[in-house]
Amino acid sequence: xxxxxxxxxxxxxxERGELTQQQLADLVGATRxxxxxIEAGHYAPSLExxxxxxxxxxxxxxxxxxxxxxx
Amino acid sequence: xxxxxxxxxxxxxxxxxxxxxxxxxVLPAPGDSHLFGPSMIVFALILAITAIFxxxxxxxLLRRVQRRSGDDPKRRERLDExxxxxxxxxxxxxxxxxxxxxxxxxxxxWTIQIMRALPMPxxxxxxxxxxxxMAIGPLTAPLLAQWLLLALTLADVCKYVTxxxxxxxxx
Numbered sequence: 001x002x003x004x005x006x007x008x009x010x011x012x013x014x015e016r017g018e019l020t021q022q023q024l025a026d027l028v029g030a031t032r033x034x035x036x037x038i039e040a041g042h043y044a045p046s047l048e049x050x051x052x053x054x055x056x057x058x059x060x061x062x063x064x065x066x067x068x069x070x071x
Numbered sequence: 072x073x074x075x076x077x078x079x080x081x082x083x084x085x086x087x088x089x090x091x092x093x094x095x096x097v098l099p100a101p102g103d104s105h106l107f108g109p110s111m112i113v114f115a116l117i118l119a120i121t122a123i124f125x126x127x128x129x130x131x132l133l134r135r136v137q138r139r140s141g142d143d144p145k146r147r148e149r150l151d152e153x154x155x156x157x158x159x160x161x162x163x164x165x166x167x168x169x170x171x172x173x174x175x176x177x178x179x180x181w182t183i184q185i186m187r188a189l190p191m192p193x194x195x196x197x198x199x200x201x202x203x204x205m206a207i208g209p210l211t212a213p214l215l216a217q218w219l220l221l222a223l224t225l226a227d228v229c230k231y232v233t234x235x236x237x238x239x240x241x242x
Contacts, residue, residue, distance in 0.1 A: 029151065030151040031154065032073075033075075033076075042241025043241055
């Protein structure tokens with residue numbers, strides 16, 4: 001079940017010295033499976049988790065997550 | 072596969088096997104007088120002990136699988152927001168199944184009361200079993216307990232299936 005929210009997490013992880021999914025999960029307080037699900041577009045994170053992920057990469061939330069659904 | 076998903080698989084398998092074992096012995100048994108008897112208490116104890124050992128065996132199996140896949144078995148994943156959402160969805164689905172099952176039993180009691188008041192033609196004699204008494208009543212407390220147990224089992228199975236599907240297909 002894909003969500004309408006795409007993301008740049010995979011790209012950003014590699015830009016940040018090949019940060020692993022487990023390392024990112026530990027940094028944002030989630031499980032590795034949740035990061036995998038978000039990356040694959042199977043899970044839309046809560047606003048709080050989305051902000052935490054964006055902040056980990058030093059980006060704004062809209063630079064990491066792109067909403068592709070209807071207005 | 073996450074640890075939570077593996078736990079759901081183990082719980083589902085244990086629940087299904089224990090339930091099949093229980094109902095396969097209880098439902099074809101004659102009459103309903105034995106359902107609260109001493110033999111039933113011993114059987115329930117055996118089932119409970121088996122379920123505990125099966126859960127321990129499942130945990131050991133999970134650790135072994137984790138070790139083989141290179142993960143640290145001592146690393147216990149805490150629940151995050153996705154796990155909590157999946158648990159909520161599973162709980163909601165289980166609640167719906169439980170509510171429908173109880174509604175079914177109430178409808179059954181009502182139907183049995185109406186049917187028993189009507190003049191019925193004499194049909195072939197069926198073997199008097201717990202299953203037959205559960206279906207055509209009159210529903211005594213031990214028989215109602217079997218229906219409730221069946222409803223709880225269905226709700227539990229629904230909970231684990233929802234968890235597994237949510238982890239597999241995403242949430």
